[in-house]
Amino acid sequence: MLMPIQSPFEAMLLDDHAFILDGISMTLAAHSDIRVVGRFTTTQALFGALRDHVPDVVLMDYCLQPGEIDGLNLVRALRIRHPRARVLVISAQHTPATVGLALRCGAAGFIGKELDPVELPDALRKVASGEIYVHPSVASRLAEGHLELAESELSYPSSPFLKPGVTAATLTVREHEVLRCCLDGFSVTDIAAKFSRSVKTISAQKQSAFRKLGVRNNNELFKIRTHLDEWK
Template sequence: MPAKKSIRIMLLDDHPVILHGLETCLIGDSGIHIVGSYNTTQALLTALSQQPIDLVLLDFSLGPDEVDGLNLIRGLKIRFPTVRLLVISALHNSSTVAMAMRCGADGFIGKEVDSAQLPIAIRRVASGKTYLTDGMIEQFYENEMSTEDHNASPLTDDTNTAALLANNSSLTTREYEVLRCCLDGMSVSQIAQKFSRSSKTISTQKQSAFRKLGLRSDNELYKVRDQLEAR
């Protein structure tokens, strides 16, 4: 009987310690072959263009100079439509997960889960199915959310502003990404550099998001985050 083909994967995380941990968790699994581990988006894109793989395991939030989050997920799906995407993140909630799935992710797993779940998630996503933890699925039912329709209006942005952003679907994807970066402590100029847009454009998107959410300052945005994290 022929040997079962290994799942070829690449890893993306901007923290070397996390990458090492992921490698250690998967290295002993004969059914999973780590083709490469990368800590920058550009390095991953270069590698993807040079060799075929089955799945990318990628961190949702990377450094301020990196393309990440929803933009990265959407970009990878456009450039490499056959590659399956499993997103991993230390911070997540139902609205963030739903938005990631809508943008093209095939699965989402939290960094807090038992390491034994990681190979299971990889196998499920690589087989063409979606993977979410039971807790995530329960939250979707409770909030009447959907992970379908990648082109639908976004539900949320940052993991820390879950309830408020989840209830405001009028925010655009770019407005969500700008708020997420603001909550990461990035300035308007840093966000502009990250997304290759002008500072004026970023400022306009930020103010538009603030108006839609009824916020008047960064202070109010951070207060919302604190309240939601305390739930």
Template sequence: MLTSMATLYTVMLLDDHEMVRQGIELGVAKEADIEIIGSFATGRELLEALARRPSDVVVMDFILAPSDIDGLSLLQLLHRRFRKCRPLIVSSHYTPATVSLSLKAGCWGIVSKTQTLAELIIAIRTVAQGRIYLQPSMVPALQDMQPILDVAKINSNMSVSAPLSLRARLTPKEQEVLRCFLDGMSVNSIAAKFSRSASTISTQKQSAYRKLGISSDSELFKFTQQFGEPG
């Protein structure tokens, strides 16, 4: 039983799949310290609800319906308009690049859809208490992208005391290579353009891929469609 002295965390859900929202609601219902106060299919509905009633945490999908606002833009809106509300992302796109960009946009936690409902509940409590939640396996990859990430500040739930500002640490030459590649240039053409060897261009391209948390050309194009050009 929840006593009158206990903390009650309020949560709103955002996902364009009703079955996902219902599953989270059913799973959280037995938690005495967490109350779902809203469930929405669109970002517009969520923003309207938050204007009427604040929520401690918003559990939201990163990729919404094509006609809806994109995840990064919504995170930025929430950060500007509802500072006391802490967004928690639940997404199938759990890559270092996605996590880094989400944290930079104002997200307080990211849970992969491969995790269990029990882990989501832990993440909700962690974020509601003002700490960032990350999976332990994500921390080494984020360290490669941003050296200032202080692992000593991270506890067993992979939460830290304040929002992080992370970004892919691409060198100017790596940025040049990716931009040229996105313009349709081949490795040999890029090498000729910058008077470098083809092997150097290939090495710089693969180094940039590692920092972005991607491993193929198709993932690079998908990355730019969602987030714009990296760098």
């Protein structure tokens, strides 16, 4: 549904490279109807700002530094915690599968970093007004049906170790992070150090994720690794 755009409308920017943030900010500064109210290099800083003020649009990089929330889970977290903010994803990687999953997870748009800078303001305007904006090189493939994704693609396929009805939204963002680290061979102590959390907290998040998925130990977790990898 199209919504009237406040003028100027507000945008927050997230990219782990300050140089990219500088370029985007300079591009948008020439447009009086777009006001950048925050620019951040970490998700922690972004969510901290969002506690005090929610903009019309969050323009977020899809691939951040190791240790940060991954693209799909970040989109989910933004939509759950701050549903008023529309999410526009920007990335150098924009395969049909990636774009399709991002849109399914709640993104309102997806653009490539090679996009002509003059097109960025228009993309933000469309997203702010309630439209869906997709990178031009992918839009034609979307129209041809190459991004037709069944709802089941956001659910875990059947497995003897998974509870029926488990979906992409079953786990919290933190639980996803812990499980991915477990699958990469990290111990609970390693994960606690990586994310600056207590061992007790990490252990609780791991056990909570196990209960939700219906797995009992690391061996069963590794048996469903191929299913979990589809969420990366």
